[in-house]
Structure formats: structure tokens, C-alpha cells
Amino acid sequence: MMDIEILKEGVFDEADDSEKNPEKEYKNAVSTKDLSVYFNKRAAIDKISLKIKKNTVTAIIGPSGCGKSTFLRSLNLMHDLVPKARVFGEIFIHNEDINNFNAVDIRKKVGMVFQKPNPFPTMSIYDNVVAGLKLNGYHKKSELDEIAEKNLKYSGLWEEVKDRLKTPAVSLSGGQQQRLCIARTIAVKPEIILMDEPSSALDPISTSKIEELIYHFREYYTIIIVTHNMQQAARVSDQTAFLYLGKLIEFSKTRRMFTNPKEKLTEEYVTGKFG
Amino acid sequence: MTTSSILKNPSNLRRRKITNSVMLMLCILAAIITILPLLYIFFYTTQSGVSSLNIDFFTQLPKPVGEEGGGMANAIAGSAILIGIGAMIGIPVGILSGIYISEYSKSFISTIVKFITDVLSGVPSIIVGIFAYGIIVIPMQRFSALAGGFALGILMIPTITKITEEMLKLVPQSLREASLALGVSRWKTTLKIVLKTASSGIVTGVLLAIARAAGETAPLLFTSFGNSFWQTSIDEPMAALPLQIFAYAISPYDDWHRQAWAGAFVLIFLVFVVNLIVRIVTRNKFSGNL
Amino acid sequence: MDALDSGKEIKSKKKAGDIIFENITLLFALILVGLVVFIAIEMFLDSSQSRSKFGFGFIFSQNWDPVKEEFGALTFIYGTIVSSLLALLISLPVSIGVAVFLSEIIHKSLRTSISFLIEILAAIPSIIYGFWGIFVFAPFMRSTVQPFLNTYFGFLPFFKGQIYGTGLLTASVILAIMITPIISSITRDVLKAIPVSQREAAYALGATKWEAIKMALLNARSGILGGSVLGLGRAIGETMAVTMVIGNKAQIKESLFEPAYSMASVIANEFAEASGSIHISSLIEIGLILFGVTFIINSLARVLIYSVTRKA
Ligand SMILES: Nc1ncnc2c1ncn2[C@@H]1O[C@H](COP(=O)(O)OP(=O)(O)O)[C@@H](O)[C@H]1O
Numbered sequence: 001m002m003d004i005e006i007l008k009e010g011v012f013d014e015a016d017d018s019e020k021n022p023e024k025e026y027k028n029a030v031s032t033k034d035l036s037v038y039f040n041k042r043a044a045i046d047k048i049s050l051k052i053k054k055n056t057v058t059a060i061i062g063p064s065g066c067g068k069s070t071f072l073r074s075l076n077l078m079h080d081l082v083p084k085a086r087v088f089g090e091i092f093i094h095n096e097d098i099n100n101f102n103a104v105d106i107r108k109k110v111g112m113v114f115q116k117p118n119p120f121p122t123m124s125i126y127d128n129v130v131a132g133l134k135l136n137g138y139h140k141k142s143e144l145d146e147i148a149e150k151n152l153k154y155s156g157l158w159e160e161v162k163d164r165l166k167t168p169a170v171s172l173s174g175g176q177q178q179r180l181c182i183a184r185t186i187a188v189k190p191e192i193i194l195m196d197e198p199s200s201a202l203d204p205i206s207t208s209k210i211e212e213l214i215y216h217f218r219e220y221y222t223i224i225i226v227t228h229n230m231q232q233a234a235r236v237s238d239q240t241a242f243l244y245l246g247k248l249i250e251f252s253k254t255r256r257m258f259t260n261p262k263e264k265l266t267e268e269y270v271t272g273k274f275g
Numbered sequence: 276m277t278t279s280s281i282l283k284n285p286s287n288l289r290r291r292k293i294t295n296s297v298m299l300m301l302c303i304l305a306a307i308i309t310i311l312p313l314l315y316i317f318f319y320t321t322q323s324g325v326s327s328l329n330i331d332f333f334t335q336l337p338k339p340v341g342e343e344g345g346g347m348a349n350a351i352a353g354s355a356i357l358i359g360i361g362a363m364i365g366i367p368v369g370i371l372s373g374i375y376i377s378e379y380s381k382s383f384i385s386t387i388v389k390f391i392t393d394v395l396s397g398v399p400s401i402i403v404g405i406f407a408y409g410i411i412v413i414p415m416q417r418f419s420a421l422a423g424g425f426a427l428g429i430l431m432i433p434t435i436t437k438i439t440e441e442m443l444k445l446v447p448q449s450l451r452e453a454s455l456a457l458g459v460s461r462w463k464t465t466l467k468i469v470l471k472t473a474s475s476g477i478v479t480g481v482l483l484a485i486a487r488a489a490g491e492t493a494p495l496l497f498t499s500f501g502n503s504f505w506q507t508s509i510d511e512p513m514a515a516l517p518l519q520i521f522a523y524a525i526s527p528y529d530d531w532h533r534q535a536w537a538g539a540f541v542l543i544f545l546v547f548v549v550n551l552i553v554r555i556v557t558r559n560k561f562s563g564n565l
Numbered sequence: 566m567d568a569l570d571s572g573k574e575i576k577s578k579k580k581a582g583d584i585i586f587e588n589i590t591l592l593f594a595l596i597l598v599g600l601v602v603f604i605a606i607e608m609f610l611d612s613s614q615s616r617s618k619f620g621f622g623f624i625f626s627q628n629w630d631p632v633k634e635e636f637g638a639l640t641f642i643y644g645t646i647v648s649s650l651l652a653l654l655i656s657l658p659v660s661i662g663v664a665v666f667l668s669e670i671i672h673k674s675l676r677t678s679i680s681f682l683i684e685i686l687a688a689i690p691s692i693i694y695g696f697w698g699i700f701v702f703a704p705f706m707r708s709t710v711q712p713f714l715n716t717y718f719g720f721l722p723f724f725k726g727q728i729y730g731t732g733l734l735t736a737s738v739i740l741a742i743m744i745t746p747i748i749s750s751i752t753r754d755v756l757k758a759i760p761v762s763q764r765e766a767a768y769a770l771g772a773t774k775w776e777a778i779k780m781a782l783l784n785a786r787s788g789i790l791g792g793s794v795l796g797l798g799r800a801i802g803e804t805m806a807v808t809m810v811i812g813n814k815a816q817i818k819e820s821l822f823e824p825a826y827s828m829a830s831v832i833a834n835e836f837a838e839a840s841g842s843i844h845i846s847s848l849i850e851i852g853l854i855l856f857g858v859t860f861i862i863n864s865l866a867r868v869l870i871y872s873v874t875r876k877a
């Protein structure tokens with residue numbers, strides 16, 4: 001279904017410029033220190049500190065309302081939109097303090113895929129893929145065509161839509177829409193991709209396609225995925241963070257988390273005793 | 276009011292049932308007597324106006340008193356010009372203030388703006404006419420299309436502001452987030468995603484404001500003033516369809532009455548079509564899987 | 566736990582474009598607010614001549630004599646108040662009936678088209694109501710309604726005397742037609758805001774349909790009051806339709822058949838032709854009063870309406 005060869009050859013050179021610039025070599029793609037988010041006066045996440053290595057997949061699990069989305073959205077400064085939200089602590093993106101960037105630059109580096117597919121309804125499939133570029137003033141037709149094709153191939157959608165690129169994006173099925181949103185996200189060449197329950201609104205077949213994408217993407221991106229599905233976490237991730245009531249309870253290798261967790265609470269959660 | 280107090284006398288079932296039927300009948304009657312004048316106005320205007328609605332009506336100038344025939348070409352053109360001037364004021368102020376209320380709704384100022392918008396929509400149009408008179412007619416020392424258009428522009432603002440606000444609020448937050456997450460700045464997101472998604476709704480709001488302005492008479496009485504001649508420069512008095520209808524309606528001539536009915540028919544037709552468009556567009560909006 | 570204990574706050578820098586854009590929209594929003602303030606100031610200043618010459622007596626004087634330059638607004642205030650209140654009195658029960666009809670009685674499939682027709686009623690320009698009033702409605706009042714009232718209710722002072730067709734009563738009925746769509750649509754909105762559970766509880770206790778509706782109406786009463794006040798404000802400011810049917814005679818008479826004059830009408834009729842500056846100034850003072858009254862009434866209406874629909 002997917003053209004893995006193209007993926008391997010990769011036009012993802014930018015994401016991999018560490019070889020060209022050895023001094024920019026970094027191991028941690030994301031690290032947080034005492035990261036807290038408050039809505040009004042209530043803490044939704046409380047002093048979360050963790051380090052995420054480059055080119056790994058990190059799953060974030062925990063019962064509903066424990067702060068998974070809140071944590072994820074603080075990494076691309078999405079709380080800007082919510083007036084009552086305040087974020088405290090430190091975030092480093094590739095070892096650089098997030099305060100050194102503005103939100104627009106951060107979001108170009110740190111892409112996001114949402115729970116519910118949200119293609120732009122006024123735009124065609126094609127325009128959705130290149131939306132991030134066009135909206136930022138990039139209009140070279142020939143290159144946009146190439147970028148659209150490339151990214152639709154990476155997201156495994158090309159064969160299904162290549163004959164109807166100009167049709168409205170909302171005419172696609174839910175699973176296709178979500179892959180379109182992934183294509184749109186990678187078209188702006190992020191280095192880190194945040195995914196907030198990207199397949200929870202999808203059928204099993206679409207879900208497995210998304211998981212397959214994540215599996216291949218780890219070569220080029222650092223991925224952080226929120227999921228409430230423990231099997232999914234086990235299938236796709238290298239390490240897993242377990243949040244409970246806004247606190248980070250455990251953060252370790254996924255295999256270990258599901259076989260031999262350090263914390264009692266984690267064990268109860270992954271074995272389905274609550275949640 | 277508690278439920279039980281209504282039923283304090285539940286034994287009297289028969290009387291309660293009769294009351295029920297009578298009251299429901301009265302409600303139906305209320306609806307009928309509300310619709311009746313509408314239908315009456317509609318048919319009467321059509322019947323009295325259509326016969327004078329010929330090519331002359333749209334192409335000829337008014338004839339002097341006593342002569343039959345002529346038309347309202349200058350008044351129709353005048354209305355178009357006045358509305359054009361009004362739109363240049365009403366559309367930018369309406370849309371941008373609507374954006375402010377909807378997109379920056381956290382602020383205290385936006386609550387005030389929202390409230391004032393509602394209040395402004397209730398300010399009598401003749402007051403706006405007095406305002407335009409003081410601001411434009413007095414300094415220019417003559418009635419002018421500019422003053423009339425200015426008044427119409429002010430009257431268009433609250434309608435456009437409100438519809439813009441409502442339409443923008445219908446745009447799902449997820450689209451704003453999608454755009455921002457791509458590294459698009461907030462203002463570009465607002466203009467190119469949010470406003471664009473809501474554009475058809477906002478266009479209908481503008482149409483609605485225009486249809487209303489087209490029928491406004493009172494604020495033009497002492498701003499645009501009216502004119503029997505062909506006149507297109509905006510610093511001179513200018514004819515307008517409703518002004519012409521008014522002048523003809525209170526005249527003693529049957530032929531003028533017929534022409535006034537024709538003008539009234541044009542206005543009603545405009546109102547009907549615009550409202551129909553608004554209905555269709557706003558109903559089909561944002562259904563589906565957004 | 567206090568948020569401020571939690572260390573350094575992360576706040577992203579705003580980009581210049583965003584700051585500029587927000588401030589542009591703010592500027593236009595402030596223009597909107599400024600307009601209303603400006604209207605008030607302008608009318609206040611332009612009426613200074615009249616205000617200093619007549620003082621508060623302006624409101625209580627019936628004198629309106631452009632030749633002697635004696636001006637007082639009482640007859641116009643009277644005409645405006647009576648015609649608007651009467652319009653509200655006629656319109657309110659009908660509006661509630663229409664709202665109930667549309668939200669409770671009529672089948673869904675017809676609802677949209679009927680409510681569309683009623684919306685159109687609100688959108689018809691007032692000049693057309695006035696025109697129709699002169700040629701159709703006033704003659705109908707003269708030939709049918711007023712003789713009927715005179716015959717059966719003639720013992721009341723309101724329905725006595727000469728019948729002209731045009732006059733206070735006719736203006737009130739036309740105003741009532743014009744404000745019914747406004748009041749009924751607000752009533753519908755507030756009825757929608759009343760939770761269904763209350764209704765169901767009433768039915769569960771064996772209430773008839775009307776009893777359940779009555780309870781909802783009573784619960785929505787402050788919103789309905791808000792709608793009424795809004796309609797009243799519209800009636801007070803209505804100009805063309807009233808000007809064309811009220812008779813335009815500055816007098817205060819008991820009989821509702823008599824012609825009268827309203828604040829908006831006298832401005833409409835005399836402003837363009839007013840010669841003396843004191844005459845214009847007096848007309849602007851009437852405008853100022855009209856503005857003040859409609860401003861207060863509309864504010865009140867909005868507060869009442871928000872109080873119901875916000876809760877929902
Ligand atoms: N915009 C918001 N305003 C107020 N509270 C919020 C908001 N978003 C999230 N919360 C609160 O923060 C907590 C964590 O929410 P969230 O991060 O969405 O949980 P999860 O994604 O793990 O289900 C919840 O208690 C939720 O009520």
C-alpha cells in the first residue's frame with residue numbers, strides 16, 4: 001500500500017542534517033522540566049519532567065482527563081489560544097529553550113495531528129496538503145505540485161486520490177481525511193510530530209494504516225502520540241509515559257512498562273484494573 | 276413557578292381540556308392575523324405596482340407634475356450610489372469589529388462592543404440622519420449623497436457586525452488549531468481560514484444589510500434629500516428609490532401613486548430575494564462532518 | 566496550590582503581524598462604540614440653543630410654533646408614548662401566540678416557511694407599511710374598525726368623536742404589525758432556552774399541553790419582557806410608517822381616533838424645511854430625547870434577554 005522505497009531514499013534530508021552539522025548533534029528532541037499547566041487556578045498537569053530522544057516514538061497513556069492532551073499541546077504552544085490557560089516550567093526543543101522561539105516557528109518545527117480529522121473544508125485535497133506552505137506565502141506551482149505528490153505518497157494516500165486532487169477534502173472518508181491531515185503536517189517539514197489520539201475516531205483498517213505510517217516515520221521524525229489504547233501504545237512506541245491526575249507516574253521503555261512496570265499504579269492501569 | 280401549582284385543581288379535567296383547546300386555537304389565530312397583513316401587502320403591492328413596472332420605470336427620469344409616464348431611473352441609480360457609499364463604511368467596520376468580537380472575545384472591550392452593537396441596531400434611523408446632517412451637511416452647507424450614504428453606512432454596521440460574529444463563531448475551533456499547528460500565524464489563520472470558511476455566511480449578512488439600507492427613508496430625508504434630475508456627483512443632493520416612493524405616495528396624482536407602488540414592489544422583491552438567499556445559505560452551512 | 570509557585574511562566578512571543586491585526590480589528594470595534602458616543606455628543610451640542618432657551622420646560626410644553634419660535638415637545642412625546650404602548654399592548658398577546666404556534670403547534674415541515682414569512686414581515690421597509698397604511702389600512706379603519714369600536718365601545722372616551730381613518734389608533738395598529746415579528750422571535754428564543762425537562766415533568770403530572778406551555782412562558786417571562794421592551798424601542802423610533810398614518814397634528818386628545826404627532830415624525834416632516842436655527846435646535850433636542858430613550862430601552866431589553874438566554 002505504501003511506497004516504502006521512496007520513504008527510505010527520503011527527501012527528509014532536513015530532518016537529518018545532524019550528519020552535515022555535527023556541532024548541532026543533539027540527542028533529546030524534547031525535554032521538559034517541571035512543566036505545569038493551569039486552567040484558571042486548577043492544575044491540569046503538574047510538574048512533568050521528561051526527556052524524549054530524537055527519532056523515537058513516545059506513547060502517552062493514562063485515563064481520560066489525566067492531562068495527556070494538555071501536556072501534548074504545551075509542546076507546540078497551543079495553549080496560547082486558551083485565555084485561561086497558563087503554562088509554567090521549562091520546555092526544550094532540540095536542547096533550545098522554547099522561550100527563544102515564537103509560536104509560529106515552534107509550530108513549524110513541531111507539527112500536530114488531531115484526534116478528529118480536520119481538513120480545511122473550503123479547500124481541495126491538493127490545497128490541503130500544501131496549505132501550510134501556501135498560507136505562509138509559498139506559491140511556486142511546480143514545486144507545490146511536487147510537494148503535494150511526495151507528501152501524499154508518504155502518507156499513503158496518493159494512489160487513492162491522485163485522480164481527484166481538486167475535489168473537496170471533505171469528500172474523503174474519515175481515515176483518508178486523517179492521512180490527508182498527516183500529509184499536510186509533514187508537508188511543512190516538521191522535526192517532531194505530536195499526535196493526539198490520531199486514530200480514535202477511525203475504523204480498525206484506517207487505524208492500522210496510521211500505525212503503519214508511524215512505524216515508518218520514526219526514521220525521520222520524533223513522534224509523540226497520545227493514545228488511550230494500550231495495545232496501540234505497545235505496538236507503535238519505543239517508550240511510554242503514564243500520566244495520572246496530571247502527574248507523570250512512570251516513564252520507561254514500552255516493553256518494560258507493559259511487562260514489568262516500576263509503579264504499582266502503572267501495573268493496575270495497564271492490566272485494566274481502572275481507567 | 277412549580278409544576279404542582281399549575282395543577283392545583285387537577286380534578287376539573289373537563290374545564291382544563293376546554294381551556295387547552297381554546298388557548299391553542301387562539302395561538303393559531305394569532306399566527307393567521309400576523310401573516311394576513313403580509314400577504315395583503317404583498318399582493319396589493321404586486322397588483323398595484325406591476326402594471327407600472329415597464330422599461331420606462333427603469334430608464335426614464337420623473338416627468339414634471341401633470342405629465343403622465345416617466346420613471347425612476349435616477350432614483351434607482353441614486354439608491355445604488357448611496358448604498359455603495361454606505362457599503363464602503365459599513366462593510367469594513369462591520370466585518371472587522373465582528374472579527375474582534377468573535378476572535379478576541381476574552382476581552383472586556385469585546386463585551387462592550389457586543390452590547391453597543393445591539394444598542395446601535397435599535398437606534399432609530401432618523402437619529403442617524405440627524406447625525407449625518409451635523410457631521411456632513413452642515414460643514415458642506417448642502418444636502419449631499421455623501422451624507423446620505425454615510426447615514427446608510429452607519430445603519431449597515433450592526434447587521435454586518437452581528438452576522439460576522441455569529442458566522443465566525445460557527446467555524447469549528449479545530450480549523451483554527453489545524454492552521455496554527457501548521458505554523459501559520461494567528462492573523463493569517465483568521466483571514467485565510469476562518470473568514471474564508473465563513474465567507475458565504477458573511478456575504479449573506481452584507482446582502483441583508485444592503486437590502487435594509489435600500490428601504491431606509493427617514494435618514495435620507497435631510498441628508499441625500501432627493502432630486503428629480505439625473506445626478507451622479509456625490510457632493511450634490513441625490514434621488515433615492517424610497518425617497519421617491521415617499522414623495523409620490525403623498526402626492527395627489529394617481530399616476531404617481533402607481534409608480535410609487537412599482538417602486539414599492541421593487542423594494543419588496545429585493546427584500547424577499549435577499550432573505551431567501553440568506554435562509555438557504557445559512558441553513559446549509561456547517562452541516563456535514565465538520 | 567498557587568500557580569505562581571510553579572516557576573517561570575512560558576509565554577510565547579506574539580508576532581508583529583498578530584499584534585497589528587488585533588489592533589486593527591480593535592480600532593474598528595472602537596469606531597463602532599465611538600460612533601454611538603459621538604452621536605450622543607453631537608446631538609447634545611447641536612441642541613444647546615434649544616436647551617438653554619427652554620430648559621426642562623421643553624419637555625412639558627405643548628407649544629410648537631415655528632413662527633413665534635416657541636417650542637415644546639410634550640405633544641410629540643405624548644404621541645410617541647401612546648402609539649408605542651398601544652402597539653405593544655396589541656402586539657404582545659399576538660406575538661406570544663405566534664411564538665407558541667411556531668414552537669409548539671405547527672408541524673416541523675411547515676415551521677421554516679411560516680417563520681420565514683414572519684421574518685420577511687420584519688424586513689419590509691417602513692415606507693411600504695406607511696404607503697399601504699394610507700391607501701389600504703386607514704380607509705379600512707375608517708370604514709369598518711373605528712365605526713365598530715364607536716358603536717360598541719363608544720362609552721369610553723378613547724373611541725369617541727370624529728373618525729378620520731388616519732390617527733393615533735391606526736398608527737398603533739400598524740406599529741403593532743411591525744413589531745410582532747421582533748417580539749415573537751425573541752419569545753421563541755427564550756422558550757427554546759427553557760429546559761425540556763421542566764416540560765416533561767409537567768406532562769408527567771398530567772398537565773395539558775397548554776398548561777405545560779403556560780409554565781414555560783411563565784419561566785421565560787423576563788426574556789419575554791425583554792423582547793417586549795425591544796419591540797417598544799423599535800416602535801418609539803419608527804418614523805416613516807407613523808409619519809404617514811398618524812395624522813401629523815400636534816395635539817393631545819382623549820380619543821384615539823384623533824390625529825396626533827410623534828417625535829420621529831416631526832423631525833421627518835420639519836427638519837429639511839426648518840428655517841430658524843432655534844427650530845432646528847429644538848428638533849435636534851427632540852432627537853436627543855428620542856436617542857436617550859431608545860438607548861435606555863434597548864440596553865434594558867438586552868440585559869433582560871441576555872439574562873434568560875445566557876442561563877441556557
Ligand atoms: N480548555 C480547557 N479549559 C478548562 N479546563 C480544561 C481545558 N482543557 C482541558 N481542561 C482540563 O484539564 C484536564 C486534562 O484534560 P486533557 O488534557 O484534555 O485530558 P486527556 O487528554 O488526558 O483526556 C481535565 O480535567 C480537563 O477538564
Ligand SMILES: [Mg+2]
Pocket residue numbers: 068069070196
Ligand atoms: Mg485528550
